[in-house]
Amino acid sequence: MNDFSITEKIIGEAIFVHKQLGPGLLESTYQNCLFHRLKKAGFSIVKGSPLPVFFDGIQIDCAYRLDMVVESKVVLELKSVKKMKDIHLAQMITYLKLGGYSTGLLINFNVLKLVDGIKRVKI
Template sequence: MSDFDLTQQIIGEAIYVHKSLGPGLLESTYKNCLYYRLKTKGLKVEKEKSLPVVFDGQFLECGYRLDLVVEDQVIIELKSVKKLRDIHKAQMITYLKLSGYRIGLLLNFNVLKLVDGLIRLKY
């Protein structure tokens, strides 16, 4: 499956979750529901994947966790905030850099239409 097709499928499932639940819930609720939906579609999904920091050639466990990783290709970072900020994008770019993954989806579920809370990033 191409990167584009995979991200389109993920976005479609995220929209389904958002339409079903609506805005205003906890981030963890959306994460668990999206995880469930992606798994039921037969996708490989990892939840709360550890992300060590490599510093001075050493792998250091610093407590970072990737919300979801799909098919060893796409990082999904979920938010439930008033507005996505530049710091959220910077965080995703850093996650991409540290992890070696190339594509990230930043999804803010605290919006009326999920498309207004969606950012696709490549590194």
């Protein structure tokens, strides 16, 4: 399955979660519910995957953790914020670069319509 197909299915499951719960809850609630839905859909997922930083020839343990990695290909960064900011996109791009991934989904659940809170990121 290619990255685009994976992201389409993830978006569908995220919309399902959002329709059931609505906006305004904690990020961790959406994360756990989406994790459940993606597992139920048959995806391989790692939640809280460590993201080391390599600098000047050494590994720096900075305790960064990716919200989820689906099928070892797509990074999910979930938010529940009033408004998505440029820093959130910059964070996703950095996570993709550091982890060697090419595709990510930045999803803000704190919106009335989830399609307004989804940003597909490709590097």
